Amino acid sequence: MTSLFDLKTGYPDQKVVPLKRFAEISAKVLRSGRGWQYGGDLQGILPLREQIAQFLTRYSGTTVTPNELIATNGALNAIDIVCRAVTQRGDVVVVEDPTFYFVVQVLRLSHVEIIGVKMSDEGIDLDDLKRLVDRYGERLKLVYTIPSYHNPTGVTATNRDALAQMAQRFNFTMLEDSTYQQLYYDTPPPPYLKLSDESGHVVSVGSMSKLLMPSLRTGWIWAQPEQIQRFKMFRDDAGSSFTAHIVADFIRSGEIAGQVEFARNFYTRKHARAIAAMDRYAPAWLDWSAPGGGFFIWATLPKGLTAAQLQSFADECNVSFMPGRNCYVAPPDDQHFRLCFAMLDEDALEQGIARLSEALEAAGKQL
Ligand SMILES: Cc1ncc(COP(=O)(O)O)c(C=O)c1O
Numbered sequence: 001m002t003s004l005f006d007l008k009t010g011y012p013d014q015k016v017v018p019l020k021r022f023a024e025i026s027a028k029v030l031r032s033g034r035g036w037q038y039g040g041d042l043q044g045i046l047p048l049r050e051q052i053a054q055f056l057t058r059y060s061g062t063t064v065t066p067n068e069l070i071a072t073n074g075a076l077n078a079i080d081i082v083c084r085a086v087t088q089r090g091d092v093v094v095v096e097d098p099t100f101y102f103v104v105q106v107l108r109l110s111h112v113e114i115i116g117v118k119m120s121d122e123g124i125d126l127d128d129l130k131r132l133v134d135r136y137g138e139r140l141k142l143v144y145t146i147p148s149y150h151n152p153t154g155v156t157a158t159n160r161d162a163l164a165q166m167a168q169r170f171n172f173t174m175l176e177d178s179t180y181q182q183l184y185y186d187t188p189p190p191p192y193l194k195l196s197d198e199s200g201h202v203v204s205v206g207s208m209s210k211l212l213m214p215s216l217r218t219g220w221i222w223a224q225p226e227q228i229q230r231f232k233m234f235r236d237d238a239g240s241s242f243t244a245h246i247v248a249d250f251i252r253s254g255e256i257a258g259q260v261e262f263a264r265n266f267y268t269r270k271h272a273r274a275i276a277a278m279d280r281y282a283p284a285w286l287d288w289s290a291p292g293g294g295f296f297i298w299a300t301l302p303k304g305l306t307a308a309q310l311q312s313f314a315d316e317c318n319v320s321f322m323p324g325r326n327c328y329v330a331p332p333d334d335q336h337f338r339l340c341f342a343m344l345d346e347d348a349l350e351q352g353i354a355r356l357s358e359a360l361e362a363a364g365k366q367l
Pocket of ligand 1: 010073074075076077100146151177179206207208209214218219
């Protein structure tokens with residue numbers, strides 16, 4: 001059912017897209033004769049890799065070079081490539097439980113066994129990860145994590161060095177999804193998880209979807225040059241050289257820093273409005289916390305009330321939310337839900353939260 005107030009979908013707001021500049025740059029790319037032919041290089045065209053390298057050098061504080069990168073069709077494509085490269089049918093891939101549910105769908109295509117690891121306020125629960133290492137041994141090849149502004153919980157991992165050490169010690173690949181790394185709303189997150197490792201056990205993927213435009217399908221894999229040469233063999237499509245040139249030209253023009261600031265400030269305002277609305281309208285018994293960045297508020301219902309029960313009240317109020325159970329490999333219960341504050345306009349966001357709060361009050365009367 002489509003609702004008027006969509007707090008369910010995790011899409012960015014179209015208003016972040018630098019439309020005028022993209023129109024100018026696209027025309028320039030076409031007129032220059034670039035970007036109409038097949039992409040060619042499965043590593044991604046060099047001009048784009050050079051610019052992603054500049055971007056990562058700026059935002060990671062370490063020098064990144066084009067031979068450490070594959071330019072991919074978004075972060076999801078990057079995750080698929082890494083998974084296929086490091087696993088074989090029947091291997092175990094660990095994901096945070098809950099996690100970004102599309103990733104689980106992508107990983108399933110590799111015919112691996114997907115196991116959830118518990119999360120704490122610090123990120124992955126290391127004791128639980130150790131339990132899985134002991135249980136699955138060498139079958140455990142990959143751990144996928146979203147260390148900054150996790151989707152859906154909003155948690156930011158502070159145990160990064162310990163995580164990287166576990167990957168080294170037990171010889172699995174730790175896959176960092178850095179999609180929200182630049183979208184912090186107060187203080188910056190800790191450095192990229194990849195910087196906690198020099199041994200090649202941490203591989204990082206990222207995306208321009210939230211900073212520029214999802215339909216560019218521009219993301220990357222950042223790994224050691226030898227790993228990149230291997231990962232490249234698991235790629236079957238070089239992607240669009242047209243959008244690659246657009247992104248490359250945009251970064252090269254120097255506008256990316258202003259764009260990142262714009263996106264950050266834009267979502268900071270929405271975040272503030274969403275938090276204020278939650279403070280004002282949400283029932284006191286609802287357990288939720290304000291994320292330090294990203295797009296999502298994660299809430300926990302009291303015992304005796306499930307997201308499925310809340311659903312019919314929310315439908316009545318014409319507002320939607322993401323049931324937390326959709327984000328789990330093994331749902332512990334049906335007590336959670338996710339709200340995305342990125343997509344709706346600020347006024348609609350406030351109204352949506354007010355309506356959801358009405359639904360919560362009504363559902364809570366059943367308690
Ligand atoms: C954690 C995370 N990774 C990846 C993506 C998708 O990235 P892309 O559009 O680059 O495939 C999303 C989008 O919602 C996300 O939340």
